[in-house]
Amino acid sequence: MSGRARIEWVRRNGELGSTWNPVTGCTPISPGCENCYARQYASRLIAVPGVRERTKRQYRKWALGPMVWPDRLREPYGWSPRAIFVCSMADLFHCGVGYETLVTIWRVMRDNPRHLFLVLTKRPERAEADVPVIQAQLDIEAPLRNVWMGVTGETHGYAVKRTAILGRVPAALRFLSYEPALGPVDIHACSAIDWVIAGGETGHNARPPHPGWFARVRDACVERAIPFFFKGHGAWVPAGAKAPDNGAGVALVDGGEGLRAHKMRRGRGVRHLDGTPWTEIPKEPQQFQNKSAI
Ligand code: SF4
Numbered sequence: 001m002s003g004r005a006r007i008e009w010v011r012r013n014g015e016l017g018s019t020w021n022p023v024t025g026c027t028p029i030s031p032g033c034e035n036c037y038a039r040q041y042a043s044r045l046i047a048v049p050g051v052r053e054r055t056k057r058q059y060r061k062w063a064l065g066p067m068v069w070p071d072r073l074r075e076p077y078g079w080s081p082r083a084i085f086v087c088s089m090a091d092l093f094h095c096g097v098g099y100e101t102l103v104t105i106w107r108v109m110r111d112n113p114r115h116l117f118l119v120l121t122k123r124p125e126r127a128e129a130d131v132p133v134i135q136a137q138l139d140i141e142a143p144l145r146n147v148w149m150g151v152t153g154e155t156h157g158y159a160v161k162r163t164a165i166l167g168r169v170p171a172a173l174r175f176l177s178y179e180p181a182l183g184p185v186d187i188h189a190c191s192a193i194d195w196v197i198a199g200g201e202t203g204h205n206a207r208p209p210h211p212g213w214f215a216r217v218r219d220a221c222v223e224r225a226i227p228f229f230f231k232g233h234g235a236w237v238p239a240g241a242k243a244p245d246n247g248a249g250v251a252l253v254d255g256g257e258g259l260r261a262h263k264m265r266r267g268r269g270v271r272h273l274d275g276t277p278w279t280e281i282p283k284e285p286q287q288f289q290n291k292s293a294i
Pocket residue numbers: 026027028029030032033036037038039089090091122
């Protein structure tokens with residue numbers, strides 16, 4: 001699968017990147033997993049006519065935990081340079097992913113410096129324990145310059161805890177994914193963050209975020225010169241924001257201000273914050289920027 005993924009923050013030099021899923025399947029670990037996009041995608045996929053039976057078999061077992069697709073492990077070797085989201089359909093550091101699989105994935109990333117790999121996890125404890133060992137095994141002396149590591153912090157507690165652990169994981173760049181935003185987060189309390197991606201939950205059972213949460217995170221990022229990427233409010237649009245209101249519901253959003261949000265029937269809603277799009281992506285080190293070959 002070398003097609004480009006429509007994931008706005010997986011871009012390089014303005015071009016959309018790809019997802020690479022040598023492992024699929026997961027189990028929940030925190031409140032952000034409640035409406036897991038990957039789980040929903042897997043259940044939709046098995047109902048699509050024309051999808052190969054082998055693929056459907058694998059996705060039927062998605063919720064049982066991680067499974068490896070051996071024939072996908074070498075895919076990035078054949079791709080033109082791009083940004084790659086590693087395991088969008090799993091959590092790479094789930095305890096069900098074998099250590100040797102992690103070594104293989106790190107070897108692929110080491111061997112392909114022309115790509116930029118983005119790894120996002122809710123389980124940084126395992127990354128902290130295993131990444132240094134993997135690097136030593138592969139004779140990697142410094143963090144790979146083409147690997148950016150991120151954690152999800154859907155609430156303040158998870159953001160603080162996981163970024164603190166992430167700070168001890170060798171990485172060229174560390175990022176926080178504040179999505180789905182389920183409460184306010186004080187970025188000043190988060191350590192070792194070079195980039196913040198934020199967004200509200202989408203889908204049928206989406207939980208409404210307070211727009212003030214995003215504004216405060218953005219302001220803290222501006223103050224600390226941290227690039228900020230806003231994916232949108234999600235399924236809930238703040239009342240008064242310019243958006244198609246197709247009236248699927250109204251909620252009173254937590255925040256003590258009596259703020260109302262309208263639920264969209266479909267779509268991602270408003271992507272602007274206070275009328276401005278925020279789509280900042282950190283600059284890459286020169287070492288692998290614009291490299292066209294190994
Ligand atoms: S960790 Fe990620 S992939 Fe796994 S259940 Fe949670 S949201 Fe889904």
